[in-house]
Amino acid sequence: MKLSVGERIRLLGILPDKGNILTLKIVQTLRDDVSFSEKEIEDWKIKSEGGMIKWSDKAKDKQVHIGDTALGVITDALKALDESNELTAADISLWDKFVGEG
Numbered sequence: 001m002k003l004s005v006g007e008r009i010r011l012l013g014i015l016p017d018k019g020n021i022l023t024l025k026i027v028q029t030l031r032d033d034v035s036f037s038e039k040e041i042e043d044w045k046i047k048s049e050g051g052m053i054k055w056s057d058k059a060k061d062k063q064v065h066i067g068d069t070a071l072g073v074i075t076d077a078l079k080a081l082d083e084s085n086e087l088t089a090a091d092i093s094l095w096d097k098f099v100g101e102g
Contacts, residue, residue: 002061014077
């Protein structure tokens with residue numbers, strides 16, 4: 001699945017920190033796959049300024065493999081945010097890609 005810089009950043013923020021060992025291993029791998037390399041940070045001028053993360057408009061989407069278990073973890077995280085009314089506008093594209101309803 002192709003993910004933009006913003007989607008990658010937001011996805012890193014919603015992945016669970018707790019769960020069973022299988023879930024945590026999947027999340028650990030997913031974090032590694034979604035995170036940014038030093039080259040990406042340098043090339044796309046990704047930086048934190050005033051509590052916001054900014055990047056160049058030349059940044060490219062990244063193809064990330066997301067297996068069935070990881071898909072379930074992401075979907076559950078998004079649905080939990082929805083149920084607690086904590087989704088933000090930044091979550092809409094992730095919702096559309098992973099949940100696809102509404």
